Amino acid sequence: MCNCKELPSSVVNISMSYAFRGIELQGVKLFPEYFNGLDSERFEPELSYEFEHYRCKDCGQYWYIFLDSDENPSPWFCVKYRDRGYEPSKGEIDAEKQFLTILAHNGFGSGNCRASKCSNLKLKGKELCHLHLSLP
Numbered sequence: 403m404c405n406c407k408e409l410p411s412s413v414v415n416i417s418m419s420y421a422f423r424g425i426e427l428q429g430v431k432l433f434p435e436y437f438n439g440l441d442s443e444r445f446e447p448e449l450s451y452e453f454e455h456y457r458c459k460d461c462g463q464y465w466y467i468f469l470d471s472d473e474n475p476s477p478w479f480c481v482k483y484r485d486r487g488y489e490p491s492k493g494e495i496d497a498e499k500q501f502l503t504i505l506a507h508n509g510f511g512s513g514n515c516r517a518s519k520c521s522n523l524k525l526k527g528k529e530l531c532h533l534h535l536s537l538p
């Protein structure tokens with residue numbers, strides 16, 4: 403059985419995000435449904451690096467799926483969409499990545515990002531902003 407229905411509009415399996423591994427992130431504890439990944443195993447087409455758009459065979463949910471680089475790839479970062487013809491644009495996908503990055507850190511700290519010429523606030527507990535330290 404899949405868990406598509408219980409999931410929000412975008413999810414990331416943060417245990418695959420090596421840049422964030424082993425670091426306690428407040429938002430991951432507070433909002434776990436966003437960070438435990440997608441549990442379906444049956445997709446149409448089958449998961450492969452040729453495709454980005456899938457449909458869950460169990461429930462029919464459409465997903466944009468970014469796969470990890472394993473030999474048997476599994477979903478790493480996923481965005482729901484409602485039907486064929488409504489595939490999310492690159493801008494929409496980037497917006498979801500930024501949202502999840504900010505959520506994982508439970509927002510911003512005070513002070514600016516250390517990257518040169520960046521005037522964004524830094525993520526809580528980090529020295530960089532959501533553009534310079536982004537999931538997945």
Ligand SMILES: [Zn+2]
Pocket residue numbers: 404405406407442458459460461462463
């Ligand atoms: Zn499903």
Ligand SMILES: [Zn+2]
Pocket residue numbers: 515516517520521522530531532533534
């Ligand atoms: Zn920045």
